[in-house]
Amino acid sequence: MALESILNGCQQDISVSYWRLTLHSSLRWLMSSPMHSLLVGGGLVLTFLIVSGLFMRGFILIERGRSIKRLWLWGFPLALFLSVSPLLIGEPLLTTFVPPYDGQTADAIVVLGRGRWLRSSRAMLTAELMEENSAARVFVSGRDDAPAIARMLMNMGVDPDKISGENCSWTTEQNARYAAQKLLPTNADSIILVSDPTHLLRSQLVFRSYGFEVIPYASPLPTELGLSYRRLLTLRESAGLVAYGLMGRYWPRSIHAIDTTAAQ
Secondary structure (H helix, E strand, O other): OHHHHHHOOOOOOOOOOHHHHHHHHHHHHHHOOHHHHHHHHHHHHHHHHHHHHHHHHHHHHHHOOOOHHHHHHHHHHHHHHHHHHHHHHHHHHHHHOOOOOOOOOOOEEEEEOOOHHHHHHHHHHHHHHHHOOOOOOEEEEOOOHHHHHHHHHHHOOOOHHHEEEEOOOOOHHHHHHHHHHHHHHHOOOEEEEEEOHHHHHHHHHHHHHOOOEEEEEEOOOOHHHHHHHHHHHHHHHHHHHHHHHHOOOOOOOOHHHOOOOOOO
8 A cells, every 4th residue: 555655664775874864863953943943043144154254354365455454344244145145035036936826736746744843734735735626646755754744634534545655755856756756657747746935946846857747836834933943944945956956956857767766
């Protein structure tokens, strides 16, 4: 049974490097408390501010012979702007290019797990989409999140036979890769992709690179998470969007290039 494979956990021994496990654990710790994200986010901004200022100081002194006074007059405000710009304009930039959902239908709904705080809200939205017959089935993706969301969907009345997914992916790249491996061979080419607003741009581009026709569906962040949590997600997605672009993960890729042992 497809659903049992999610509820029973990841069915393969995934080789994950130590740094990735450490990064994943750190992100989960940050997401566990708005105070954690506020403290760490403030520390990162301050660190970036100091490093940027020192770097520009050295560059200007060496290349142009400017005085230290003039350097800090121009360099400090610029470093400050670079530090806080993702917090001020990052979220609008990440969401502006994502088209709003307009009642379209698709072959499947793909729900991306993004931590325990976000499971309930996107499960409710997915159940509503299924009730409206927006798709014939649901595919839930995400390490640890997939079993929890699948159970929520069942409790909300979604037919268990229409729920499938994988519990092995740690990253957005793996979400897309494992979904492509499972869905594309069954002719599920069009999907409604459910995730939080700031994550949708990056995830939409990655899923499209594997050949999906993607209809983004924004699952708003719960209001109780607060501003610090939203800022952390904005910083994370701003960095992730650039990093994935540099790694070439938005270019078209063939399903035949996917590792057929993954997420079995």
